[in-house]
Amino acid sequence: MRTGRTTSSHRRRGSAASGRVRVGAAAAMVALAVSLSGCVNFTDQDQTKDAGTFSANNESIAQKKQPPTSTPTPPPGPPPSGPCVDPDPAVIATCLESTGGVTAADDKGDVTMVAERTTGKLITTKRYAPHRVLATFPVDGSGDGGLIDFALSPTYSQDQLIYALITTASDNRIVRIAPGDVPKPILVGIPKGQNGNMGSMFFRSPTELVVATGNAGNPAAANDPSSLAGKLLSVTSLRSGANPPPRILASGFGSNVSMCTNVNTGTLYLADQTPTEDRVQVMESGGPKVLWTWPDRPQIAGCAVASGSIFVSTTRTQHIEAINEPTRDKPxxxxxxxxxxxxxxxLGRMTALPNGILQFATVNRAYGKPVQTDDRVVKWLPPSSSEDRT
Structure with a gap:
C-alpha cells in the first residue's frame, strides 16, 4: 500500500504512446461555437462589445485621414439583480442543479455547456444570460447517476446530434438525440449501481466514441471481461438499434472516471477513485500506466490538460491541483x-480550452454546502508555470 507522495511508486514515468490517433476535439469545438451562435440570448451591451468597429471596404484614403469624430459612449448599466447573480466575475453559470459533464461553447470560455445530472437537462448559458435547454434526457438521478456526460457529433453543425451517457431505471447507457426527437439507444447494458455510475466520453475521431465507465460500486466487475463496468470502451457503431458490443481498450477503473486529452499529441489521461487511492493514469499502447496517486483520497472528479500540466478538480478537499505533463525529455x-x-x-467536472483557460462546475448541491447561486460553472485561468504556485 502506498503511504506517501514522495515514494518512487508514486512517480511512475509515462512515455508517449505509440500509434496515437489524432484527437478530433478541436474540430468539434469549432462546430460547437458556430452552432451555438443562435442559442444564447446575449445582452445588447455584450453584442456591442463583441462586435467592435468596422469600416467599408471601399473607404477612401482621404476619408481614412480625416480626424475621427467622437461619439459619446453611454456608461454601462448596472449588473442585473436577483438571487442567481453571483458577484464573482469568474462565475459564468449559476443556479444549476447538481452538475455532470461540462465543456466550453466558445473559443474564449465565456459560454458554457453543462449537464444538469439530476434533471437530465443539457444547458448552455453565459454570465447574466438565461439558461437555454438544448436537450432533455429522461434519467434516474439517484445516487451519482443521471445525465453523466455528453458529446456533440463531430458533424454537429450539420446534423445537430448529441450523444449522452445516462442512467436509467435499469442500466447506464449511451443514447443520442436529434432536434425534436426522443433519445435513441446506442449502447445499453452498462451496469448501474447505487454509486460508481459516473463516467466520461469524447469523440476521438468522427467514427469513434471513446467511453469510460465507472465500476457501479463493484470493483470486481471492473476486471470482469464480461462486464462493461470499469472499462474504457471504443464505440464505433453510432446508429441506434442492435449494435455489436464495443471494443474494450482497458479495464480495472474505479468510480467517477473522467478523461482528458492533450489535443496536440492525442495523449489520453484518465482520473478515477479506487477504495485505496485516487489516481491519474496515462493510456499507453500496452494499457493504462499510473502517473500519480493520492492515498488521502481527495475525491478527484475531473481532469483537464493545458499548458504542460494535468489539472484535477476534487470534491472532498475542494481543490484544483496540477501535476506536470510528462514528456520524453522530462518524464x-x-x-x-x-x-x-x-x-x-x-468541485465536479472540468474542461480545458486551447488557450489554457479552464471551465469547472461545482457539485455543492449534492456534496457540499450550497450557496444561493449554486451550482455554478467558473471560467478560470491557472497561473503559468513560471509563476509561484505555492
Whole structure:
C-alpha cells in the first residue's frame, strides 16, 4: 500500500504512446461555437462589445485621414439583480442543479455547456444570460447517476446530434438525440449501481466514441471481461438499434472516471477513485500506466490538460491541483501543486480550452454546502508555470 507522495511508486514515468490517433476535439469545438451562435440570448451591451468597429471596404484614403469624430459612449448599466447573480466575475453559470459533464461553447470560455445530472437537462448559458435547454434526457438521478456526460457529433453543425451517457431505471447507457426527437439507444447494458455510475466520453475521431465507465460500486466487475463496468470502451457503431458490443481498450477503473486529452499529441489521461487511492493514469499502447496517486483520497472528479500540466478538480478537499505533463525529455512527475483551494466549494467536472483557460462546475448541491447561486460553472485561468504556485 502506498503511504506517501514522495515514494518512487508514486512517480511512475509515462512515455508517449505509440500509434496515437489524432484527437478530433478541436474540430468539434469549432462546430460547437458556430452552432451555438443562435442559442444564447446575449445582452445588447455584450453584442456591442463583441462586435467592435468596422469600416467599408471601399473607404477612401482621404476619408481614412480625416480626424475621427467622437461619439459619446453611454456608461454601462448596472449588473442585473436577483438571487442567481453571483458577484464573482469568474462565475459564468449559476443556479444549476447538481452538475455532470461540462465543456466550453466558445473559443474564449465565456459560454458554457453543462449537464444538469439530476434533471437530465443539457444547458448552455453565459454570465447574466438565461439558461437555454438544448436537450432533455429522461434519467434516474439517484445516487451519482443521471445525465453523466455528453458529446456533440463531430458533424454537429450539420446534423445537430448529441450523444449522452445516462442512467436509467435499469442500466447506464449511451443514447443520442436529434432536434425534436426522443433519445435513441446506442449502447445499453452498462451496469448501474447505487454509486460508481459516473463516467466520461469524447469523440476521438468522427467514427469513434471513446467511453469510460465507472465500476457501479463493484470493483470486481471492473476486471470482469464480461462486464462493461470499469472499462474504457471504443464505440464505433453510432446508429441506434442492435449494435455489436464495443471494443474494450482497458479495464480495472474505479468510480467517477473522467478523461482528458492533450489535443496536440492525442495523449489520453484518465482520473478515477479506487477504495485505496485516487489516481491519474496515462493510456499507453500496452494499457493504462499510473502517473500519480493520492492515498488521502481527495475525491478527484475531473481532469483537464493545458499548458504542460494535468489539472484535477476534487470534491472532498475542494481543490484544483496540477501535476506536470510528462514528456520524453522530462518524464518524471513532480508532486501536485494546489492552485485553487476552497473558493467555490465541492468541485465536479472540468474542461480545458486551447488557450489554457479552464471551465469547472461545482457539485455543492449534492456534496457540499450550497450557496444561493449554486451550482455554478467558473471560467478560470491557472497561473503559468513560471509563476509561484505555492
Amino acid at each position: 518524471a512527475i513532480t508532486p501536485p501543486v494546489v492552485l485553487l483551494e476552497k473558493r467555490y466549494g465541492a
